[in-house]
Amino acid sequence: MVPKDLRYARTHEWARAQGDVCTVGITQFAVEQLTDVVAVELPKVGKPVVASDEKGFGVIESVKAVSDLYAPVNGEVLEVNKAVIDDPAQVGADPYGKGWLIKIKMAAGTKLDHLLTAEQYEAQIASQGH
Numbered sequence: 001m002v003p004k005d006l007r008y009a010r011t012h013e014w015a016r017a018q019g020d021v022c023t024v025g026i027t028q029f030a031v032e033q034l035t036d037v038v039a040v041e042l043p044k045v046g047k048p049v050v051a052s053d054e055k056g057f058g059v060i061e062s063v064k065a066v067s068d069l070y071a072p073v074n075g076e077v078l079e080v081n082k083a084v085i086d087d088p089a090q091v092g093a094d095p096y097g098k099g100w101l102i103k104i105k106m107a108a109g110t111k112l113d114h115l116l117t118a119e120q121y122e123a124q125i126a127s128q129g130h
Contacts, residue, residue: 001028002122003096007072007115010124014096015072017112022073025100026060026091029125034062037088042069042102047077049104051114057102060091069101073110079103 006014012030016023031037039061043049049057049071056068057077081100084090091099116124 001096002118002125004118006096006118007112008118008121008124009070009072009115011070013070013072015112015115017073017106020106020108020110021078022075022104022106022110022112023100024072024102024104025095026069027121028095030067031092031095034060034064034067034092036063037091038062040084040088040091040101042080042085043077045077045080048075049077050074060088071104072115073104073106073112075104075106075110077102078105 006016008014008027012027014025014027037060041059043057051071051074053071056070058069060067060069080102084099084101093099
């Protein structure tokens with residue numbers, strides 16, 4: 001399931017822009033690759049994030065792997081989903097809804113055009129054998 005109204009990073013994060021706020025989470029594909037999510041580390045509110053930052057903005061841990069989380073846009077962390085820190089299983093149960101991770105106040109003039117469309121993302125995961 002790849003919602004058509006979102007944009008996608010090649011690193012399997014999704015982005016939904018509403019005005020100058022971008023909500024970010026991980027895709028269903030990422031959840032399936034991770035299996036059971038057991039911990040989520042997210043940044044503090046006010047932390048600047050950069051889309052090209054190789055360090056990422058946080059970490060997601062499953063029984064299988066530990067993966068970095070990358071910001072799809074530049075800006076500042078506006079809100080953190082504390083519910084997924086307390087109950088990481090929510091990320092797997094509802095990755096496009098209650099399992100969102102952070103909200104970013106996007107830098108002025110930021111658009112999502114550099115991110116993949118749903119069709120492009122589906123082609124990417126298909127080429128990865130899924």
